[in-house]
Amino acid sequence: MHNRPLIGITMGDPASIGPEIVAKSLANPELYALCRPLVIGDARVMARAFATTGVNLAVRMVASPAEGRYEHGTIDLIDLHNVDVDTLAWGRVQAQAGRAAFDYIVRSIELAKAGAIDAVTTAPINKEALKAAGIDFIGHTEIYGDLTGTEDPLTLFETKGLRIFFLTRHVSLAQACRMITRARTLDYLRRCSRALEQLGVSKPRLAVAALNPHAGEHGLFGDEEVRELEPAIADARAEGIDASGPHPADSVFWHAARGRFDAVLSLYHDQGHIAAKMYDFERTVSITAGLPFLRTSVDHGTAFDIAGTGQASAVSMEEAIRVAARYAASFRRSR
Incomplete structure (x- = not known):
């Protein structure tokens, strides 16, 4: 044995x-x-x-x-x-x-x-x-x-097949919003894809959670999606990374739990923590990648x-x- x-x-x-x-x-x-x-x-x-x-x-x-x-x-x-x-x-x-x-x-x-x-x-x-x-x-x-x-x-949560990465962790919400940049998001998508491959996930599918309600509605409710996230996702896809979004945060974790994505990139601490812990509090495990x-x-x-x-x-x-x-x-x- x-x-x-x-x-x-x-x-x-x-x-x-x-x-x-x-x-x-x-x-x-x-x-x-x-x-x-x-x-x-x-x-x-x-x-x-x-x-x-x-x-x-x-x-x-x-x-x-x-x-x-x-x-x-x-x-x-x-x-x-x-x-x-x-x-x-x-x-x-x-x-x-x-x-x-x-x-x-x-x-x-x-x-x-x-x-x-x-x-x-x-x-x-x-x-x-x-x-x-x-x-x-x-x-x-x-x-x-x-x-x-x-x-x-990187911090990766896993619970019953749902995987969640975090773009920011132990900072204030205001500081987290300032850290949502095109360059940081692209860097994380590269590293998240590599981390999933290390765990045995072949050709990982990554979803990026949105920051604003309804993913900003093309700038009506905030422009972080248009200004930072969408260009970063396009950059990642140009490099061969299977990334998509930004997806509205009120549904993307549910889709991932049902197998549509291999992992979600959450933008700030509570966004991903709430999703994982509501899904199964006791079985949520943290992985440091x-x-x-x-x-x-x-x-x-x-x-x-x-x-x-x-x-x-x-x-x-x-x-x-x-x-x-x-x-x-x-x-x-x-x-």
Whole structure:
């Protein structure tokens, strides 16, 4: 069964639901049929997560991925031993938790760049905890981009076959509108097409969502479509990219979900987030494209309000691992 991809799973913020949803996910034997999961975290935190969730698994501590056995019933874990569990409080912003979460990410990058793991799946981290630890990043995507030397990584959401890219992410809506330019849109269409090919999508069909109601009605409700988006799409098509639009945002995601397009390029954060999460909140998975390796993640936060209660759903975590396993081979062949 060594043809199963080896997925490195970071524990996330140890004071969050991260360790709990990792524990719950790896209690599911179906995941072991798809991949070889390797947790990167802290063994004492994992033991605490077992206690709150009622998961009954053994932990095998390994120094390297090659030492793992990857059999259901036992979690193979690289223990960074970087948390004082006696002082770690569930559900609170803490510097030691932010530092530990960052350390797990760094180790996952080292292993992935060395080819020791086939892909990475991440549990949630907390921006305030990172800041408390003196770590100057606002999130996973920025950390993975900076530490791998990847400029402006792409974010791709996937849920039940619906795929959504984002032209802009964590900026104000006003700033996002200013960033919708012909040059940026063309650059993203090129990179989005390439990212889909890396995931095994042959001749990808890309739709561009419109910004204004009814795609602007030829300039009646705003001219961004006519001035920036339509020329960019024409440029992309001239290069052989199967791009179309701009399509009204109130219908393009529905068409994509029904198979008309392989992915939609959303123009701003909430435009794509709302579509994906209304379609299936728990099964929405975030993929970071453009890195030297494949990375997937849950698309929810640290849920400090329920951390330590065992209530957190592991559906998104399980789905993120499944997506990593499904795409790992295609991504590896494309490198």
